[in-house]
Amino acid sequence: MSHLRATAARGLRRSGGRGALRRKGASPRGAAPAPAPAPPPSRHLFSDPAEIEALRGHLLAWYDKCKRDLPWRTLAATELDADRRAYAVWVSEIMLQQTQVATVIDYYNRWMQKWPTLQALAQASLEEVNELWAGLGYYSRGKRLQEAARKVVSELAGQMPRTAEDLQKLLPGVGRYTAGAIASISYGQATGVVDGNVIRVLCRMRCIGADSSSPAVVERLWDMANALVDRSRPGDFNQALMELGATVCVPKAPLCGECPLKQHCQAQRRVEKELAFASQKLFGKRAPVSDVEDCGLLAGLWEFPSLPLAQGLQEEKQREVLADHLQAWTGRPVAAGGLRFIGEVVHIFSHIHQTYVVYSLSLDGDVTLDPALSPSRWVTEEEFHASAVSTAMKKVLKAHEKQRGEESSPGKGSKRKRGAKLQGANSTCPGTQLSLRAFLRAPKSP
Structure with a gap:
């Protein structure tokens, strides 16, 4: 099975950068404290x-x-x-x-x-x-x-x-x-x-x-x-x-x-579904497969703003789709050219390999999140680590921090080749599947 999901990440400063998180499967709300986690889906x-x-x-x-x-x-x-x-x-x-x-x-x-x-x-x-x-x-x-x-x-x-x-x-x-x-x-x-x-x-x-x-x-x-x-x-x-x-x-x-x-076993059924999907691809047929991440007990957990992308989508088109998604999410214009590719993060769950394609986006000025559009909130890096986030989201943030460290170190280039894998400690396969966006912003000016 192959899925892509794009993630937009924005520059953070060590002293107090803030990032936007949204709750997976939560009801809309504003910047109020997070409610108790919603019960997981019946499956x-x-x-x-x-x-x-x-x-x-x-x-x-x-x-x-x-x-x-x-x-x-x-x-x-x-x-x-x-x-x-x-x-x-x-x-x-x-x-x-x-x-x-x-x-x-x-x-x-x-x-x-x-x-x-x-x-x-x-x-x-x-x-x-x-x-x-x-x-x-x-x-x-x-x-x-x-x-x-x-x-x-x-x-x-x-x-x-x-x-x-x-x-x-x-x-x-x-x-x-x-x-x-x-x-x-x-x-x-x-x-x-x-x-x-x-x-x-x-x-x-x-x-x-x-x-x-x-x-x-x-x-x-x-x-x-x-x-x-x-x-x-x-x-x-x-x-x-x-x-x-x-x-x-x-x-x-x-x-x-x-x-x-x-x-x-739901995982066994998932594998059988993936095998059927792969078989259909051999004959040029495509069957819809639900997002791998939706197979996780993610209701009530926080994630970076993310979007599933069709398999084989070119980078230019990925940027356009992601920019449109972020524009609707923030309520302000987002140029595709402003998205910067960070890398790919591989996350493994049981039989399933997910790939998160991570982008960064810098925002100027204050951005108010509309609770009617998405149950989201801004968080600092410290608040991020204290929040209920999945391992995959931690890997996404780590990828962003790694690039930021490389850019701040003299003598190291800031460009990363498209398709480079930023794998976690338990990642062993370079498969391509999901991508997400870390959408982060700098703190307000004093």
Whole structure:
């Protein structure tokens, strides 16, 4: 699939340049403070009870057949004492932080053989703990685990907290994810979990392209995980979701053909649509394909003024289309010749590669944004970084700042060849798709 989207960016000054942002999917407003983010489109959510029930069944059936045989899973399934069961799960979750499963197995077996209960661990010395932990890395994990075990023994009468809320509140070193994992696997509490694997699976299934590290998106993913978790088998469901991300829905080259949830996956449908589009192009046919960025959970996020462009559009025509768009947006004349090409920024989401073609535009005087035309506002660079913006928009601004730095450095040319790629750290492909505009202006004169 090929899309272009143009972005206009205007010169910023380090001391207080201001830029125009607009909210994706927001209702019109003026320069008032930004309202709470609007709910995402339904396609980014699981709202059909029948689909949720089917998804649970497909995932659990796959897990029962394909799950890996891991020692902590065996203990969780066979241990009858709730406290010992929770302890066994807890140790595994702490060890698995920042460490691969294959490495953890031997350490876990040795640990549980030496300290099979909370009471046994509480009586051990820190030197013993560090000695067994040697080679596993991040030694503070073992230290916090023992400290928490001692607290359970001395302050909680040896009984582990029974809910995710209490586990997180009462045990040092236990965060939201670990608490959810212990509570669902050990006690059957119907609470979801969100870790890196789960984030990837959920984002692909609902075609969420926004920055998955932003607090707003993470909170939405927690809501989604809590809505999806199977009420009768919450622990197995959560482990299945994590297992899927670890073995099938992997970061690179996911095994989509083997995925039990492919019929529920919006990203898979997107890929099929792109393949159909590419096939049609071979025969000279063009079918409309919606904007890739609209596949992201971008409602409520801010973006630079942007415009999708037809594939193959020449630069001169791009400038004309962009100038017309900006003229309508600002309510003042914008000459195509005043747009300056910055470069192309590649952003990757799942299977989709987007290209943002970035232009700059300098404006003289004050420009008042009409809220009736677009829900926009001016922001400083500091306000930009504090706003809810996608990773792609951060890359666009970085491209502009890079050129500005080159222009201010003696001995470096200011011209950039058309088509030069300004790729992010995780960009690997030079594909051509979307482009946007950073529309920025200098501060008012004192």
